[in-house]
Amino acid sequence: MTQDEASLEARLEEQEAFDPPESFVEQANVTDPGIYEEFEENWPDCWERAADLLSWEESYDTVLDDSNEPFYEWFTGGELNASYNCLDRHVADGASDRTAIKWEGEPGETRTYTYGDLLAEVEAFAATLRDLGVEEDDVVTLYMPMIPELPIAMLACARIGAPHSVVFAGFSADALATRMNSADSEYLVTCDGYYRRGDALDHLSKANEGLEGVDHEVSDVVVVDRLGDELEHSLSENQRDYDELVAENEGASVEPVARDAEDMLFLMYTSGTTGKPKGVKHTTGGYLAYAAWTSHSVLDLKPEDTYWCAADIGWITGHSYIVYGPLALGTSTVMYEGTPDYPDKDRLWEIVEREEVDVFYTAPTAIRAFMKWGEKYPEQHDLSSLRLLGTVGEPINPRAWKWYYKHIGGEECPIVDTWWQTETGGMMITTLPGINTMKPGTAGPPLPGIGAQVVDAEGAEVGAGQAGYVTVNKPWPGMLRTLYNNDERFISEYWEEYSDEGADEWVYFPEDGAKIDDDGYITILGRVDDVINVSGHRLGTMEIESAVVGVEGIAEAAVVGGDHEVKGEAVYVYAIPEDGYDGDADLEERAVQGILDSIGPIAKPEEVIFTPELPKTRSGKIMRRLLEDIASGNELGNTSTLRNPDVVDDIADQVDSS
Numbered sequence: 001m002t003q004d005e006a007s008l009e010a011r012l013e014e015q016e017a018f019d020p021p022e023s024f025v026e027q028a029n030v031t032d033p034g035i036y037e038e039f040e041e042n043w044p045d046c047w048e049r050a051a052d053l054l055s056w057e058e059s060y061d062t063v064l065d066d067s068n069e070p071f072y073e074w075f076t077g078g079e080l081n082a083s084y085n086c087l088d089r090h091v092a093d094g095a096s097d098r099t100a101i102k103w104e105g106e107p108g109e110t111r112t113y114t115y116g117d118l119l120a121e122v123e124a125f126a127a128t129l130r131d132l133g134v135e136e137d138d139v140v141t142l143y144m145p146m147i148p149e150l151p152i153a154m155l156a157c158a159r160i161g162a163p164h165s166v167v168f169a170g171f172s173a174d175a176l177a178t179r180m181n182s183a184d185s186e187y188l189v190t191c192d193g194y195y196r197r198g199d200a201l202d203h204l205s206k207a208n209e210g211l212e213g214v215d216h217e218v219s220d221v222v223v224v225d226r227l228g229d230e231l232e233h234s235l236s237e238n239q240r241d242y243d244e245l246v247a248e249n250e251g252a253s254v255e256p257v258a259r260d261a262e263d264m265l266f267l268m269y270t271s272g273t274t275g276k277p278k279g280v281k282h283t284t285g286g287y288l289a290y291a292a293w294t295s296h297s298v299l300d301l302k303p304e305d306t307y308w309c310a311a312d313i314g315w316i317t318g319h320s321y322i323v324y325g326p327l328a329l330g331t332s333t334v335m336y337e338g339t340p341d342y343p344d345k346d347r348l349w350e351i352v353e354r355e356e357v358d359v360f361y362t363a364p365t366a367i368r369a370f371m372k373w374g375e376k377y378p379e380q381h382d383l384s385s386l387r388l389l390g391t392v393g394e395p396i397n398p399r400a401w402k403w404y405y406k407h408i409g410g411e412e413c414p415i416v417d418t419w420w421q422t423e424t425g426g427m428m429i430t431t432l433p434g435i436n437t438m439k440p441g442t443a444g445p446p447l448p449g450i451g452a453q454v455v456d457a458e459g460a461e462v463g464a465g466q467a468g469y470v471t472v473n474k475p476w477p478g479m480l481r482t483l484y485n486n487d488e489r490f491i492s493e494y495w496e497e498y499s500d501e502g503a504d505e506w507v508y509f510p511e512d513g514a515k516i517d518d519d520g521y522i523t524i525l526g527r528v529d530d531v532i533n534v535s536g537h538r539l540g541t542m543e544i545e546s547a548v549v550g551v552e553g554i555a556e557a558a559v560v561g562g563d564h565e566v567k568g569e570a571v572y573v574y575a576i577p578e579d580g581y582d583g584d585a586d587l588e589e590r591a592v593q594g595i596l597d598s599i600g601p602i603a604k605p606e607e608v609i610f611t612p613e614l615p616k617t618r619s620g621k622i623m624r625r626l627l628e629d630i631a632s633g634n635e636l637g638n639t640s641t642l643r644n645p646d647v648v649d650d651i652a653d654q655v656d657s658s
């Protein structure tokens with residue numbers, strides 16, 4: 001490092017606030033700081049600005065209907081179609097030849113879909129779904145990896161008014177079955193396999209195994225042939241080849257169905273406090289308007305941009321910011337099938353350079369991995385096309401923020417650290433890149449019109465510098481409407497905690513801890529429920545625990561998150577073997593397998609620690625905090641109030657990091 005570079009490095013390390021570069025501000029979609037006040041004064045009508053980004057088949061009568069709180073309804077009376085908004089209207093505007101999706105397979109092949117191509121294939125697949133018997137409001141499950149047929153299938157469902165339920169391809173067969181059962185979904189679109197670090201992975205066998213666990217009849221299953229001859233697979237009687245079906249319907253014209261604004265666009269399952277995943281319901285009007293509005297105001301997307309959100313469509317980030325937001329705005333969106341380190345650790349930067357990506361959005365866990373690999377990888381590439389960077393999914397530490405700012409953004413790109421959730425549909429707390437000063441490690445103020453606050457246990461706002469909990473005291477268009485078939489759980493999970501008795505004010509509780517500073521910037525501290533965040537993936541500890549105790553030979557288990565340099569948090573399992581079983585390698589292997597079978601490799605534990613007892617309070621509650629500290633290698637506080645303090649040292653001795 002030269003002296004100049006060293007002093008630059010030192011300056012960067014100390015700098016606590018960064019203003020957006022002039023060159024960015026000059027071209028930004030939103031630059032007037034008055035927008036905060038404007039939304040405040042004009043609430044809820046301010047949300048017409050979001051709705052105006054869409055084309056409505058029938059205009060709405062009411063912006064917000066709050067007559068049945070907390071079951072809020074947005075843009076009621078309005079009708080629209082999401083696929084029309086993402087495709088037809090751009091084609092009608094003369095953008096037929098503009099790239100809609102630029103896809104890259106892990107082995108390196110690419111496919112470009114213009115808006116015209118995408119519309120044609122979506123119509124052909126929509127016709128196929130209809131041929132298979134899919135009707136409006138039938139839930140279609142899409143168990144697919146990052147291949148173009150996934151967004152095509154999503155948009156085809158949207159076109160005919162059939163809500164989709166995308167199940168992340170990394171989830172296990174059991175997880176697929178649980179989600180299909182919960183949603184009473186009779187239709188499945190899947191594929192033969194996909195590539196991961198050079199290997200062809202068999203996906204169809206997993207899908208088939210999952211189908212065995214479905215408790216109702218499943219109609220024909222559509223299978224995309226991703227791997228060709230790479231992996232032999234045969235289709236059973238009710239399985240149909242995607243390409244053949246689409247070829248049969250080539251040239252089909254399928255009118256987009258006019259959907260009520262409040263009609264369900266999709267379901268997305270996510271983890272919560274109990275062992276059962278929750279089916280989060282998002283709607284056509286409010287969700288799409290919110291995804292488009294945040295893509296416009298926060299990601300600053302423009303139709304001429306090439307934009308890349310390096311997430312998986314199997315999670316909400318991919319729904320809102322690979323598919324619906326960018327396509328609603330007519331932008332070119334990049335999709336990449338594989339891992340960032342294959343064939344080498346510069347794969348992403350090679351794509352950014354080649355595709356001249358303007359806006360790049362990823363998770364802090366990825367940034368920590370890039371940091372670990374070193375700046376020599378981005379340095380091999382010209383990243384000067386980038387204009388804006390974003391992060392999502394977990395807190396980003398200032399060091400990783402600054403690394404991203406310097407080595408990827410070349411100190412010329414603002415960074416938006418966007419806090420939101422599956423349930424919120426889109427971003428909620430973040431700086432607006434054309435307006436606000438950025439503070440590394442701090443997401444920023446709530447977006448205009450968003451009533452996010454930091455409160456104490458009683459719901460009173462905390463003072464600057466103090467920690468508390470995030471709450472949201474006003475509804476917003478992208479919010480979940482309910483949990484599928486479970487209005488009661490919707491209220492108990494999100495509203496009961498902070499809403500008044502007999503509620504004349506309803507307050508949404510996202511279950512995150514946070515603190516707030518003098519400027520109203522919010523720093524997210526992480527989940528306060530039994531959810532852990534592993535590499536930006538949200539996992540319920542109760543789900544993992546129930547997988548472990550389902551293993552023969554295990555009597556009791558506690559699962560917690562421990563700090564991890566790259567993943568943020570990692571899964572630690574503490575388990576008590578049943579009488580007659582030893583906590584040996586065999587039991588460990590079966591415990592791990594139990595988790596893989598019930599959830600998938602994302603929940604694979606860092607360690608399984610066997611112990612004759614779990615540390616418990618005198619009243620018999622498992623001391624999870626203590627188990628977290630042990631897993632994280634933290635100093636352990638006073639343990640003398642435990643019923644069984646002796647077990648602590650025993651357990652701690654076994655954990656690698658302690």
Ligand code: PRX
Nearest residue numbers: 392393394395417418419420421422524538
């Ligand atoms: O704890 C917060 C964390 O991720 C949780 C939501 O997870 P999920 O529903 O899977 O959605 C992830 C993608 C939107 C939140 O409750 N989280 C998300 N974004 C941030 C974050 N934590 C800190 N900073 C963020 N920017």
